[in-house]
Amino acid sequence: MIYESNCKKIGLICTSLDNMAGGLERQIIRTCQSIESLGYTVVLFSYDNEDAQSFYPIPSTIKWEKCGCGLKPHSSASKLKRFKQLRYLRERVKKNSISHLITFHHGLFPRTFVACLFLGVKLIVSERNALSNYNYISLPKFNSGYLSLFLSHKITVQLKTYISDYPKQLRNKIVVIPNFIKDPLPEYIAPNIESKNIAMMGRLCAQKNFRPLLDQLSERENEFEGLKVYIAGEGSEREEFEDKYSKLIHNSKLVLLGNIANIDQFLMQSAIFCFPSLWEGYPNSLVEAIRLGLPILTSKRMSRLNEFVENGVNGLIVDDRDLLDSTIYLLKNPDLLRKMSFESYKKYQVLCLQAPQGKWAEVLKSRQ
Incomplete structure (x- = not known):
């Protein structure tokens, strides 16, 4: 030795x-x-x-x-x-x-x-x-x-x-x-539920699986007025995103923010956090979203992460093909969003133990 x-x-x-x-x-x-x-x-x-x-x-x-x-x-x-x-x-x-x-x-x-x-x-x-x-x-x-x-x-x-x-x-x-993880907020502060902003966060790569929601939005971008998707993160697929979703970007339906320093500020401006990853370990971006009380929309692949997301409690767990429909459903039900928001906040208190x-x-x- x-x-x-x-x-x-x-x-x-x-x-x-x-x-x-x-x-x-x-x-x-x-x-x-x-x-x-x-x-x-x-x-x-x-x-x-x-x-x-x-x-x-x-x-x-x-x-x-x-x-x-x-x-x-x-x-x-x-x-x-x-x-x-x-x-x-x-x-x-x-x-x-x-x-x-x-x-x-x-x-x-x-x-x-x-x-x-x-x-x-x-x-x-x-x-x-x-x-x-x-x-x-x-x-x-x-x-x-x-x-x-x-x-x-x-x-x-x-x-x-x-x-x-x-x-x-x-x-x-x-x-x-x-x-x-970060310390919890001293008290519950509601995110911007009325904004119709959808937040996603992570590297622009296949694992994060941002494409299904963006593909659906590309086909039906005028179906729900005011809906915007904001993605915080950088990665190897940026050029492909800029090319494939150029119309969404031009019409301000999609904003690629790149790497950001103030994650809390970014998340608090959103109504929903969409988390469609193919796989994760400990879902850091998801945890940061529930800390700030965001309702969660995630994939059935994440169904065993029930200490973070429970279907119908602080979010929805759906098939990829239903991401946009589920987003619109939640945005049309602000009272449900508010309830889910507070449930996310409570879940974070438990995680901090x-x-x-x-x-x-x-x-x-x-x-x-």
Whole structure:
């Protein structure tokens, strides 16, 4: 063992933070801050290059190690270049005397495992997605990332319902740790129910599944006067969105806001939060919406997220083909929207009773 058993230096690693404004980025910074408040020294690792800039501020007490070595995050590389990158990561882990290294999602874990081989570092995989994502991506489930989970010391998942997705041989390693979330509002303040604004939030990518509602609106844009869709987020599909939905954009039925800093202000201007994702882990944008009391419209794929959304209570859970019809139904029933709004607010109060910091403390103290 290279490190002392009482070493209190914790590393967290993700692919990239460079101008990334998603829920994962907000969450990794909150996790760093919370672990630091337990008395640990925290180092944040990423495969960014030196010119990378975090969209969200990283506290000055948390060291950010950029281990890109000239390679572009989220891209392929030759074996030689990847080896040099992992060797550099290994050197940074050793130099910082890291005792526990938390990898944000299993797809990245094989690199972490190789870089830390024989260093005696406790390796923790913090899952960021439900394994249902394999139903929607081309990568087969039994890939190197998934199989490498057997080499981890601990696995954290965000919801109890996700445990059954894993083989029985792995379940003794799994700890349920929900995401860190903001403090609740001191009192209920209704969002802009009368606005007819529909908010969606997330990267412009296939996973977030914004297209069904936009396709339906394109075909029936004049059916309900005043309805507008606002999307906060940036991504690889922006040009496709601008081309395919150019008429909606021109007619001010669709507004692509890009990355935004003030999420609360954006959400409070809306009547409904639409959440049609193909898959999620812990639904950060959904949680931020219910904190502000937004009624929720989501897909039946999210039906097991009942601690966030209950059909007919604080929102509607529908098929993709019914997204626009359900939106119009809710907008035509403002009294129902107000009731659902307050129910969302109440749900958030319950979510705030969870204690992720204590769970992380237990994992980091574990000798297994």
